[in-house]
Amino acid sequence: MKLNWKQWFRNVQNRMLLKLMIAILLMGLSFRLVFFRSTGISSVLEEKSPFPEKTVLSEPPQSVQVQEHEDQVPRKEKCDLFTGDWIANPSGPLYTNRSCQSIESHQNCMNNGRPDTGYLHWRWNPRDCELPSFDPERFLEMMRHKTWGLIGDSISRNHVQSLLCMLSTVEEAVEVYHDEQYRSRRWHFPSYNFTISFIWSPFFVESAIFEDFNGVSTSEVELYLDKLDKKWTDIYQNLDYIIFSSGKWFLKSAIFHENNTVVGCHYCPKRNLTELGFVFSYRKALQHVLNFIVTSNHKGLIFFRTSTPDHFENGEWSSGGICPKTAPVKEGEIELKDLNRVLRNIELEEFEKAAPEASRNGVSLKLLDLTLLSLLRPDGHPGAYREFYPYAGDENAKVQTDCLHWCLPGPIDSWNDVIMEMVVNG
Numbered sequence: 001m002k003l004n005w006k007q008w009f010r011n012v013q014n015r016m017l018l019k020l021m022i023a024i025l026l027m028g029l030s031f032r033l034v035f036f037r038s039t040g041i042s043s044v045l046e047e048k049s050p051f052p053e054k055t056v057l058s059e060p061p062q063s064v065q066v067q068e069h070e071d072q073v074p075r076k077e078k079c080d081l082f083t084g085d086w087i088a089n090p091s092g093p094l095y096t097n098r099s100c101q102s103i104e105s106h107q108n109c110m111n112n113g114r115p116d117t118g119y120l121h122w123r124w125n126p127r128d129c130e131l132p133s134f135d136p137e138r139f140l141e142m143m144r145h146k147t148w149g150l151i152g153d154s155i156s157r158n159h160v161q162s163l164l165c166m167l168s169t170v171e172e173a174v175e176v177y178h179d180e181q182y183r184s185r186r187w188h189f190p191s192y193n194f195t196i197s198f199i200w201s202p203f204f205v206e207s208a209i210f211e212d213f214n215g216v217s218t219s220e221v222e223l224y225l226d227k228l229d230k231k232w233t234d235i236y237q238n239l240d241y242i243i244f245s246s247g248k249w250f251l252k253s254a255i256f257h258e259n260n261t262v263v264g265c266h267y268c269p270k271r272n273l274t275e276l277g278f279v280f281s282y283r284k285a286l287q288h289v290l291n292f293i294v295t296s297n298h299k300g301l302i303f304f305r306t307s308t309p310d311h312f313e314n315g316e317w318s319s320g321g322i323c324p325k326t327a328p329v330k331e332g333e334i335e336l337k338d339l340n341r342v343l344r345n346i347e348l349e350e351f352e353k354a355a356p357e358a359s360r361n362g363v364s365l366k367l368l369d370l371t372l373l374s375l376l377r378p379d380g381h382p383g384a385y386r387e388f389y390p391y392a393g394d395e396n397a398k399v400q401t402d403c404l405h406w407c408l409p410g411p412i413d414s415w416n417d418v419i420m421e422m423v424v425n426g
Helices: 005-048 136-142 154-167 277-294 338-360 371-375 413-425
Strands: 084-088 122-126 147-152 174-178 185-189 194-200 205-208 221-228 241-245 254-258 261-266 301-305 364-368
Touching (some): 136 154, 136 413, 147 154, 154 185, 154 194, 154 413, 254 277, 277 338, 301 413, 338 364, 371 413
Parallel strands (some): 147 194, 147 241, 221 254, 241 301, 301 364
Antiparallel strands (some): 084 122, 254 261
16 A cells, blocks of 8 residues: 555644644643632732731831730839838848858857847848848859949948858858958959959048057047048949948048148047038048049949948947847837938938939949948847957956947848849849
8 A cells, every 4th residue: 555645744733733732722721720829829818918008018117016004014113122121031141150251250249159149030121022132143143254342441341241251152252362451352253253342441532540450549530531542443443333331430530631731620629620520521521432433434333332320328339338139129119329310411412412413424323221221230239249258257247349340140141132132123
């Protein structure tokens, strides 16, 4: 049979054309199906879109402020840490005289034989809020690579020892400096690179002091009221946290200098000088210190601590005063002595003058008002037990009593509760 090539070729062409038409038809159907599904999805997205039709997504949407319902988020009033009561604390102090090596003998009441221990089992409780107990581990973590300086008199030294003892429950500090008389000292916590310094400067200004550790003077103090003490001004900017406090030392007999001239004195009957009084010198010194602080551009936190009262009864330090109380008292059961009230009034007046300027200048200056808190603890002093077993040889012995400084452990430890709360929550 002879093959008809033309016929065969025509048949092949027809079949290929048919297949092409079928392929085009199928592609068209597929395209319509895909288009329909994408259009449906797009319409759903448009219905659910949170943006209005004219929103331009290249520009960030405006934030919306939502007002909190007062019933849901009640406003917390600022806590007054300095008004409260001493309440029972059965757990007692964080440390003992045996666990802490930083206690000076005059404040080591337990080691010196004080027979009662009730004074150890109280804690300060503000009336408006809860005051957490001092957390030494958290404190040290917060203070990594920081420096503290407490500047003032022997009460400030007493306070430093309290802080060191509380922190020793986590790490023992290493003493890295002391001056010749062991008055100014510095400690370091190696694991935290944290440093605490005590700078002995009971007047804040330059002074010449002629007395021993028992407070016995051979001459009047010489005070240079217009010259700040370089022992603290030279390191001031290197301190991240500072606590200033003084007061009692200004009651001592003193001769006042200004502009290299003697201008008067406080209680100098044997001198032919104008009696200006301690109010003059204390106010002058505080004004000078606070003016330095508020204009210093210091970037840390500075506390000004009010002076703390003594609890001498039937006399004073050098005239047989005693402090026989063995428990705290309630507010209203005890009054500030006149001299303590005068000191406190000067402190509050000068702080109130300085605080607004400090705020304007960006200096963080806070009042640490521990006067009334401390007033309620007449039981917290060494009394006769500033010496080792003072009545061991004679139960009627006449001994020097201390109703000014604080036993360690003792009420002064609660100062650190307050300070930590102020550091943490401002």
